[in-house]
Amino acid sequence: xxxxxxxGAGLIGRAWSAIFAxxxxxxxxxxxxxxxxxxxxxxIAAQLADMAHHGLADDPDAAARRVRMAVSLxxxxxxxxxxxxxxxxxxxxxxxxxxxxxxxxxPGVVLASSTSAIVPSHFTEHLAxxxxxxxxxxxxPPHLVPVVEICGAPWTxxxxxxxxxxxxxxxxxxxxxxxxxxxxxxxxxxQAALLSEAFRLVxxxxxxxxxxxxxxSDGLGLRWSFMGPFATIELNAPEGxxxxxxxxAPFFRRTVGDQPTLKVWDDADTQRVxxxxxxxxxxxxxxxxxxxxxxxxxxxxxxxxxxx
Numbered sequence: 001x002x003x004x005x006x007x008g009a010g011l012i013g014r015a016w017s018a019i020f021a022x023x024x025x026x027x028x029x030x031x032x033x034x035x036x037x038x039x040x041x042x043x044i045a046a047q048l049a050d051m052a053h054h055g056l057a058d059d060p061d062a063a064a065r066r067v068r069m070a071v072s073l074x075x076x077x078x079x080x081x082x083x084x085x086x087x088x089x090x091x092x093x094x095x096x097x098x099x100x101x102x103x104x105x106x107p108g109v110v111l112a113s114s115t116s117a118i119v120p121s122h123f124t125e126h127l128a129x130x131x132x133x134x135x136x137x138x139x140x141p142p143h144l145v146p147v148v149e150i151c152g153a154p155w156t157x158x159x160x161x162x163x164x165x166x167x168x169x170x171x172x173x174x175x176x177x178x179x180x181x182x183x184x185x186x187x188x189x190x191q192a193a194l195l196s197e198a199f200r201l202v203x204x205x206x207x208x209x210x211x212x213x214x215x216x217s218d219g220l221g222l223r224w225s226f227m228g229p230f231a232t233i234e235l236n237a238p239e240g241x242x243x244x245x246x247x248x249a250p251f252f253r254r255t256v257g258d259q260p261t262l263k264v265w266d267d268a269d270t271q272r273v274x275x276x277x278x279x280x281x282x283x284x285x286x287x288x289x290x291x292x293x294x295x296x297x298x299x300x301x302x303x304x305x306x307x308x
């Protein structure tokens with residue numbers, strides 16, 4: 001039975017633990033914060049039970065029994081066949097963690113970071129085993145949104161990237177390969193482009209934030225839940241993508257020449273959008289809305305699985 005070391009038992013680390021355990025892996029978690037370490041097993045078990053309720057996990061009790069809390073980072077990594085790091089989103093913290101991981105992990109074992117924005121060359125350059133280090137960036141919540149961005153540094157080996165892709169696919173995730181480093185990888189850059197235009201359209205009075213959200217959730221998002229942008233436009237012109245571009249290039253050239261500026265992210269402007277959206281949510285509001293989101297995502301994931 002394969003073993004994975006999960007470094008960090010926060011939101012992302014717990015989700016990775018559930019994903020690997022669901023897929024039959026033995027999971028060892030190292031978490032330095034006592035409160036998170038104590039809470040993790042019960043939270044992971046509850047996550048697995050929720051997944052099973054939607055038909056997304058078999059035998060959640062058995063999966064939960066495959067999870068253990070390690071007494072140290074070295075204990076977690078001992079015998080691991082794969083390592084997924086979920087530490088603080090700080091370059092110095094990543095450097096320290098990866099230096100320790102590289103020193104204790106078996107030779108050749110892939111060391112993957114869940115970082116959402118820090119390219120791997122910023123924290124792996126001086127490691128003896130830097131060729132096995134890469135980013136495996138999930139989307140929150142990873143146990144319900146399966147895509148994982150694999151991004152190596154210039155020195156990451158093809159074998160390490162292939163191994164990461166194999167592992168992620170085998171546990172039910174959808175790996176995509178980022179061919180070279182870029183700030184924010186791909187998913188967050190696409191999100192940034194959409195968010196910047198969304199803020200601009202609301203700030204300049206073209207639409208309310210509520211109706212903008214409907215434009216995506218009840219418009220673009222319905223197609224995007226099972227088709228990407230290229231698959232979408234291929235069906236929007238009789239002869240496919242090239243035909244679509246010929247037909248609509250004049251419009252897109254106009255809009256690309258009229259992109260949002262950095263001003264859309266000024267505090268005063270974003271605060272105005274937040275006020276138009278509604279009252280500031282409490283911690284309880286965020287928790288309840290997160291639970292609602294997860295229930296809807298689980299239902300969508302089950303639907304997509306059955307449809308496929």
